[in-house]
Amino acid sequence: MKKIKSKSYRVEEEVRLSALPTKEDFGESDKKLKKYLEKIRVKLGKFQDVMYAHDKYSVLICLQGMDTAGKDSLIREVFKDFNVRGVQVHSFKVPTELERSHDYLWRHYIALPPKGKFGVFNRTHYENVLVTRVHPSYILGEHIPGIHSVDDIDEAFWEKRFRQINDFEQHLAENGTIIFKFFLHLSKEEQRQRLLRRLELQEKNWKFSAGDLKERNLWDTYQKCYEEAINKTSKAHAPWYVIPADTKEAARVIVAEILLEELSRYTDVVEPELDEETKANIEEYKRQLESE
Template sequence: MKNEFKKLIVQGDKKFSIKNTETEEKGGYNKHSSKEALTKAKLELDNLQEILYASNTYSLLIIFQAMDAAGKDSAIEHVMSGLNPQGCQVFSFKVPTSEEYEHDFLWRHYKALPERGRIGIHNRSHYENVLVCKVHPEYILSEHIPGINDVKKVDADFWKKRYESIRNFEDHLTENGTIILKFFLNVGKDEQKQRFLDRIEDPSKNWKFSSGDIKERALWDDYMKAYEEAINETSTKNAPWHIIPADKKWFARLAISEIITDKLRSLKLKFPVLGKEEQAKLQETKNALMAE
């Protein structure tokens, strides 16, 4: 992996600080050169996906987290456009349903995990429970957790245990063959403002805008604190966070694509090789077809 993408990884051996992290990065690329590099990366990703599917050993879980208008949807659209839909599934997590609230906070995410050989993409994820809920602790009361019947009880010890649950969940997945790649699309506050204005001014983008987005924007500092703590608590060697500068969408897409292809490449997977008996049957079938 190129150095400009390696430096985006947080693995727990160093503390992540949002205020010391760039939201605009070019990595030596421009918009034109990044487009060419992305096209090349997508072709390789398509081939690697086929090998992943055929080998049927690992699954890949890709997680996207970000503030509103950071570019999660467009990143998924552009980076994954070359994949075979049969081997890929995308889930977008919104406010839990009444059924989901009747289970633990990880239940709905377990249900959405990719099978072996497949790529699963989670647009928002189980991290909403330590991000949005950290900023709005009253949401936790809807989970009906025994002993948690007051916001005051959603304290530091509660969050410590929730981070531990997430680490254990991800450790369990990686030990059983699920590769986890976590991306935080780090968009600047000024850039978010401009994208909100673009959505308001462009009728074709009006549907993307919600007045609730502005209310959440007013809590920007609280969200940044929640992201920083969550990333530092849950970025591990097996499931590291990747902090993607997202002010330039073209760079973000390239960085994500390069990181995914590099990870799949590192698995050194190969197409299955048939045994002698199976190969003999193939030859018999070929001979029969040629004799028609």
């Protein structure tokens, strides 16, 4: 299998989503891709163990994509070999009454991973410049001073929100959070097929919602909003990666390989050494335990 390079998927200049591929299979069978993923995720799990002992960094992984893009299954498969205490997953739904009583970033801030752990946001703070931009009436529920109607939500409002998100992420990065943002780039035709499977397979019926079709009708609007959000917020300290998502197994491998490649650059993440007194007395401690 050819070497996957994170740079191939990282957004470093303005992109047009319509010009980027939605499918990548590397010419390998699903079975081989699954085997390859197994090897990568074991290495990622070991990195997290060392990172926990090192206690200086945390990792935040943001997953965005259209409905059926494969976010849930990607989380399940990529982090399967982690210590369960080493990774925290948060799926953000419609804000609760408590969450709406705070600013829109509050619920994301309190869900951030502590040092030594991975945090995965399944849908993220970017919903606040995606769903709310497609449906600006949702903003009215935030009770923001000066916003009395949809007419008050102009381009300056969205520019301010992009700035706030960039500031939020820069603050996190400067305080030890390593940020990855993955957009699972799905084709409209593949989404159609996946929605059909949800209807055809009884065990998948529960995943289907009539609302999925309403949002699908807004596909082009969502793509435009995703494109602008990605272009305005892909920074060196918090880059976006556009991942071809029509083939789930390949998408999982790409995400895992990017994580491993980029985290391997943190050569300062090492297990802490024992203090001198403990090292000097190791044999004595062993003797005490062995003599019990």
